[in-house]
Amino acid sequence: LNQLPQDAPGRAGTGRGPSTGDDDAARIDGYRRGDPDVFSEVDRWIRIELRHRYPGLLNEHEDLCQTVHQKLLKNIRADRYAGRSTLRTYVTGITQHTAIDRVREIRRQRDGLAALTRVTVADRATRPGVEPLDPKLLHQVLLALPAACRELWRLVFVENLGYQEIGRRLSVPGGTVKSRMWHCKQKAMFAVARLRRVAAQGKRK
Amino acid sequence: MDQTAHGTIHELLPWYLTGTLQPNLAGEFREHLSGCESCRNEMAILEAMRAELGQHGEALLEDHPSAERVVGAVRGELADDDAAAVRRHLALCSTCAEEASWVAGEAAFRDATTDRGGTPRIGRVWSWAAGIAAVLVLGSIPLFLVFGPVGIRTGVVEVHHLESSQRGSAQSNVFARQPGQPVRLILQVDLPPEGFPLRLTLVDGKERTVHSQSGVTSLLDGYLHYVCADADCPAGRYTLEVYESGSTEPALFFDFEVVEP
Numbered sequence: 001l002n003q004l005p006q007d008a009p010g011r012a013g014t015g016r017g018p019s020t021g022d023d024d025a026a027r028i029d030g031y032r033r034g035d036p037d038v039f040s041e042v043d044r045w046i047r048i049e050l051r052h053r054y055p056g057l058l059n060e061h062e063d064l065c066q067t068v069h070q071k072l073l074k075n076i077r078a079d080r081y082a083g084r085s086t087l088r089t090y091v092t093g094i095t096q097h098t099a100i101d102r103v104r105e106i107r108r109q110r111d112g113l114a115a116l117t118r119v120t121v122a123d124r125a126t127r128p129g130v131e132p133l134d135p136k137l138l139h140q141v142l143l144a145l146p147a148a149c150r151e152l153w154r155l156v157f158v159e160n161l162g163y164q165e166i167g168r169r170l171s172v173p174g175g176t177v178k179s180r181m182w183h184c185k186q187k188a189m190f191a192v193a194r195l196r197r198v199a200a201q202g203k204r205k
Numbered sequence: 206m207d208q209t210a211h212g213t214i215h216e217l218l219p220w221y222l223t224g225t226l227q228p229n230l231a232g233e234f235r236e237h238l239s240g241c242e243s244c245r246n247e248m249a250i251l252e253a254m255r256a257e258l259g260q261h262g263e264a265l266l267e268d269h270p271s272a273e274r275v276v277g278a279v280r281g282e283l284a285d286d287d288a289a290a291v292r293r294h295l296a297l298c299s300t301c302a303e304e305a306s307w308v309a310g311e312a313a314f315r316d317a318t319t320d321r322g323g324t325p326r327i328g329r330v331w332s333w334a335a336g337i338a339a340v341l342v343l344g345s346i347p348l349f350l351v352f353g354p355v356g357i358r359t360g361v362v363e364v365h366h367l368e369s370s371q372r373g374s375a376q377s378n379v380f381a382r383q384p385g386q387p388v389r390l391i392l393q394v395d396l397p398p399e400g401f402p403l404r405l406t407l408v409d410g411k412e413r414t415v416h417s418q419s420g421v422t423s424l425l426d427g428y429l430h431y432v433c434a435d436a437d438c439p440a441g442r443y444t445l446e447v448y449e450s451g452s453t454e455p456a457l458f459f460d461f462e463v464v465e466p
Contacts, residue, residue: 053308053313054313054314093277093280093282096272096307096308100307100308104269133249139299142265143269156219157219158262160223160225162223162225163225179216181219192250
């Protein structure tokens with residue numbers, strides 16, 4: 001970190017010396033009042049963080065910056081900043097998780113997993129295939145399934161229960177367990193097919 | 206494979222893998238497996254799932270921690286128990302581990318321009334637009350030959366060709382109704398034969414069912430012809446849901462909007 005340029009992310013100061021508790025108290029006061037100098041300083045911290053750590057979101061930096069300001073103002077007004085870290089560290093933390101949330105949203109849209117319950121024609125047309133399943137992809141598939149399906153997989157593969165026993169556990173007939181598992185299995189297969197298709201498209205690009 | 210096989214034997218695959226079937230059912234399933242390619246393909250995936258769950262247990266099924274917790278864990282801002290839970294997840298989840306590497310400054314997120322969900326480049330937009338235009342022009346030729354200009358008032362009847370779509374897609378199908386005429390749709394329905402007879406439900410913009418039809422047994426030249434009567438379809442947004450036989454979840458959606466001319 002010491003070798004990074006002055007505008008590198010995570011640096012506690014702003015070029016005017018290290019940030020102190022007193023400085024931060026004054027900044028918070030200024031930010032709350034809408035002081036343009038303080039706003040610019042905080043804005044610069046956010047932009048530096050985004051530029052260095054999330055260059056892939058370049059087209060969205062403006063929107064992300066606004067979102068971070070909104071969250072920061074809300075937190076400051078609610079006295080959520082406890083002063084355990086410098087204000088700059090606190091701001092960069094908000095910037096980080098705001099950017100990660102955006103990356104997650106982009107990836108969910110790309111993979112189509114947010115709408116996994118809506119099976120598309122392309123899913124139906126794609127066979128899951130017999131190639132070995134990458135554990136990373138498998139984990140994505142499992143987490144894309146509805147909670148009820150994940151519970152069924154847990155009962156079958158972790159607790160090793162038969163369908164009659166699961167039925168007793170869930171107070172439903174064994175036939176219902178088989179039928180629910182059938183739908184969960186279909187969803188898993190469609191998710192595998194969809195993720196493999198997305199991965200193949202990514203490779204072609 | 207017939208409907209009965211899918212309805213009974215096929216459902217037993219997960220328990221065949223765990224060896225919890227009764228011996229007679231296990232034997233029956235083994236026999237079924239030799240003739241069922243789809244079961245054999247699915248078995249490979251379920252085997253992988255079983256092995257991973259066996260190795261990592263239910264931690265593999267836990268939701269991703271929030272972005273805030275990932276950031277907090279990397280920066281040492283979480284309570285010990287919570288931080289340990291996030292670290293366990295990071296050990297299993299490569300996508301969250303990648304996010305943690307951005308927070309730690311070990312890497313940067315650079316691939317939005319190659320992610321399909323990211324903001325598209327101008328060149329890509331134009332190439333998509335050109336592709337869609339070509340498909341529309343070529344796809345409309347047969348309809349043009351049969352019905353005349355599609356979407357242009359002929360004074361006889363308007364016919365609209367809809368490709369199957371997912372609800373919420375950006376596709377926009379807006380039809381101006383001829384006074385006193387129904388809206389006629391030709392729907393691309395590429396469902397397997399075992400999905401028939403189909404059930405159709407027309408749902409309006411307020412999620413109310415305005416028309417249902419069951420027992421749709423065949424298609425005309427691979428397309429489903431649907432007539433949306435004047436009384437059923439006043440101006441507004443609609444979704445036609447297509448259900449396969451015995452299914453409670455729609456297999457296909459067709460979104461469209463009717464406007465008064």
